[in-house]
Amino acid sequence: MDNELTTFEKALANLFKARFPYVYISTWEEERVLSAIERVAKSESLVKTIRNVFVWKATTGLGGEGQQPSKEDTKNALKTFEFIEKYDGSAVFVLLDFHIHFGCQGRVADVQVIRKIRDTITLLKRSAKPKNVVFVCPTLVLPHDLQKDVTILDFDLPSSGEIKRVLDEMILVNRDSGRIQIDLKPGDAERLAKAAQGLTLQEAENAFARAMVETGRLDNKSVEVILEEKRQIIKKTGILEFIKSDLNMKDVGGLGNMKRWLKRRDKSWDDSAQKYCLPSPKGILITGVPGCGKSLTAKAISAMWQLPLLRLDIGKIFSGIVGSSEENMRSAIKTAEAIAPCILWIDEIEKGFSSTGTAGDSGTSSRVFGTFLTWMQEKVAPVFVAATANNIHALPAEMLRKGRFDEIFFVDLPTHRERVEILRVHLEKRLRDREVIGGFQIQENNLECLAQVTEGFVGAEIEHVVTSALFEAFSEDRSILLDDFLKAISQTVPLSITQAEQIRGIREWANVRAVAATSQDDRIEYVSQVNDVADDVRTTRGGRTIDF
Incomplete structure (x- = not known):
């Protein structure tokens, strides 16, 4: 039987044998957890002394084996603990939804019940016959007074x-x-x-x-x-979102260095990787200029690796109820690990964790952040974290040290070659009807011309240029012309102009702390005559040169 035991059952058996008075299990699966408790309590090889199992519900009171109490009496929480004290056999008392007495969803904690629970500790530990109390609740709600007396035991989702x-x-x-x-x-x-x-x-x-x-x-x-x-x-x-993405890496123009890195780690969670004793990759942090394809890349990884994509909204982790924010993070992690192998996408991660260390929330954000960092460092399940950040300076230093992410990639303004790829992607995506195409052809000379005049444009701005040109042709009910694209370009002021100082600051940081997502071959940049400020921003390429 021992070979068939789950980690949970082994841990629970040890707690029972060690006479731990109170165990708290947070789960929605009452039937499944009750079956596991029953198996452990009835196994002499696991717990030495077989125990009767009683189950308490607010609607029915205590019910179980052996000496049956009056159900009417034990609907009351205090009467239930009086019965537990008087019961003279070996037993496990499972209390379902008992967190209603601990103060949840706006309710005030029942101080008499909490005091009674503490009064019963010594009796449970020194009882002639072993007795244990197990709280089974859908959420973790534990009053401060009981934190030192109750042991929390994780109950994983089914394998x-x-x-x-x-x-x-x-x-x-x-x-x-x-x-x-x-x-x-x-x-x-x-x-x-x-x-x-x-x-x-x-x-x-x-x-x-x-x-x-x-x-x-x-x-x-x-x-x-x-x-x-x-x-x-x-x-x-409300915390995790299952994303169905039709994107693939072909929809991402450029970024050859990062693409090669990702391609070499495809299938690394399969059994074939075990021959090389390879660990599953932990994840990557993608930072850089806004609008350059960071989120697009994170979503495309799912299609490239053929793994489910989960999006974690950090803002939804935090809740006003004490203790629920930490439980939300643990629940999200547990769900992601149960679905593994999978991609866990965290967009603009700095907005969720930039306020850690402040005193305004009584340390909640710090505890949630600590839970996430510890999981990132110690996780064994193949959950690949794809995080993006625009303002890298807002992230705590602990998140950026080695061991959290496998690599930090810096996405810069696209080079000339990358702009050609981006233009090709968006033009092929939208120019499908022959009447719309007319005499315009997606040829190298046109792509080179447009790439030349869009120097300093990010990927999002290039996409906007394509759609603006199409709206111009649509409004006049005619085929698209090269002049439509040139007109849209002339009317666009790129981020490299409006946010020159911010981009320069990001590059200075990335020069020594990140790996360039763009390959070395793509850095042969076409140099055009532009104004001095934009030229300084565009021709200085940030990020360490490491070609994978």
Whole structure:
């Protein structure tokens, strides 16, 4: 049996044997956690002394084995602990949703119940027969008075193996009924189970059921239905967002250095990488000039590696309820690890963590930041963090040291060659109708001409030029002309002019602290005659030269 034990069951068994009086488990999966507690409590090889299991609910009071208390009496929290004190057998008392007495969702903590819990500690530790109390609640709410007396135990979301067993049962039932057509090839069931990782067992079962009823069959195409269900469920958390991106690396112009780095780490979480004893990459921080494709690149990694993309909104982590911000961060991390391998995208990370260390929030932001940093340093699950930052100076120094991210890439103003690529991407994306194209051709001479006159433009500004030129042609109901692009360019004042000082500051920082995302070959820049300020900004290329 020991080989089949989960990490949770081993940890819980040790806490029971060590006579820990109170254990707190935060989970929505009551049925699954109760089964695990029952297995541990009934295993003589795990806990030495077999224990009876009682379950308390506010609606029914205590219920369980052995000596049954009066349910009417034990609906009251104080009466429940009086029964626990008097019970003369070995037992585990599981209290469901007991956090309502600890002060949550605007409720005031029940000081009498908290005092009674503390009074019972010594009795539980010195009882002739072992007794343990387990709080099982959907959220972690722990009053300050009990923080030294209660042990928090993590209960992970189900593994792909557990989900696979649920799927196998559903396949068996529906295959026998003949109502659902099962068309799964070898390995398809495992892929469906992995697609459902990050869900509770109940949610996974619902996702499989939805896949079956929508098409009347279960096959390898059912993955899309399961992923759609997962997007809906993850969206309910309000913290993580499941992003479905149609982008790929071909949509990102230039940045050859960073693309090569990413390509060489593709599939590094597969079993084949174990032959080389390679760890899964931790993540990258992409910083640089606004509008140069940082967020676009982060989203394109998902398509390049064929991994699910989760977006973490740091602003939604913070909540007004004491302790809930820290719990939100732990919950987001736990969900990302359950879905692993995956990409965790954090856009403009400096806006979420720039205020750490201030005293205005009683240290909440510092604790949340510390939880995230520790996870970044110690994480084993293949969760690749793709973070972007515009104002790198606002990030705490602890986040930038080695070990948090594998690499920090600096994205500068696009070079001449990169502008040619960016123009080609946007023109091919939008010029599809022959009537719109007319006599204009996406040829090297046109691309070179436009790249030359857009020196100092960021990728977002080049895209704006293309759309503005198309609106010009659309308004006159005619084909696009080269002059339309030149007119749009002449009417655009780029960031390299309006934010020259800020860009210079970013480059000075990146020269010694970051790796250039642009490859060395692409740095052969076409030099045009421009005003002195913009020329100084455009021709000084920031970032260490390391070609991957």
